[in-house]
Amino acid sequence: AQSVAQPEDQVNVAEGNPLTVKCTYSVSGNPYLFWYVQYPNRGLQFLLKYITGDNLVKGSYGFEAEFNKSQTSFHLKKPSALVSDSALYFCAVRDPMFSGGYNKLIFGAGTRLAVHP
């Protein structure tokens, strides 16, 4: 079964410090992985994705993520956090081997990032 785990409900970091939001996944084949961010009373905004190729992918607003196949992880990172990065972050996976539908996303429970001044 496909699944995504975000082990931390909340991550606290001081402004200017690096941040990491963790994500691990379970799929039957090679995964397509995504990160989204949600601000209060808003929909989800796409940050970045890993499909194939370079394990380090760069996305919007200075975020990047590293795909690690052996650890089945796709952690989101940013070298220097901003207070405006405070939001809810979701990791999601698609399993290309799943024949029922190509665009179904399986989401993690979300991690609330709080960046303190």
Add this chain to the structure above:
Amino acid sequence: KAGVTQTPRYLIKTRGQQVTLSCSPISGHRSVSWYQQTPGQGLQFLFEYFSETQRNKGNFPGRFSGRQFSNSRSEMNVSTLELGDSALYLCASSLRVQGDTEAFFGQGTRLTVV
């Protein structure tokens, strides 16, 4: 380029009623998916449409249904509303059906069932 548009933004309905939510995808996007977001269950897939055909359906009762029109706009309907249907309903559009394309989400419709 306009984003995904969902209407209405907020709805209050009474138990037993039915509701229809609307989604207009990004121009040129033909795949539309719907998700339910609740504090307890998180983000859950409802269904996906492409070329007016339902391609996949999540684990929701038959009270939840949807459709897609020839212009790719989509609607979802919930009949016989229950208190537990209170949620943020999100629509997402994608350019292709291949899973390597990102989904773009609307701002959602907040449904409250009283």
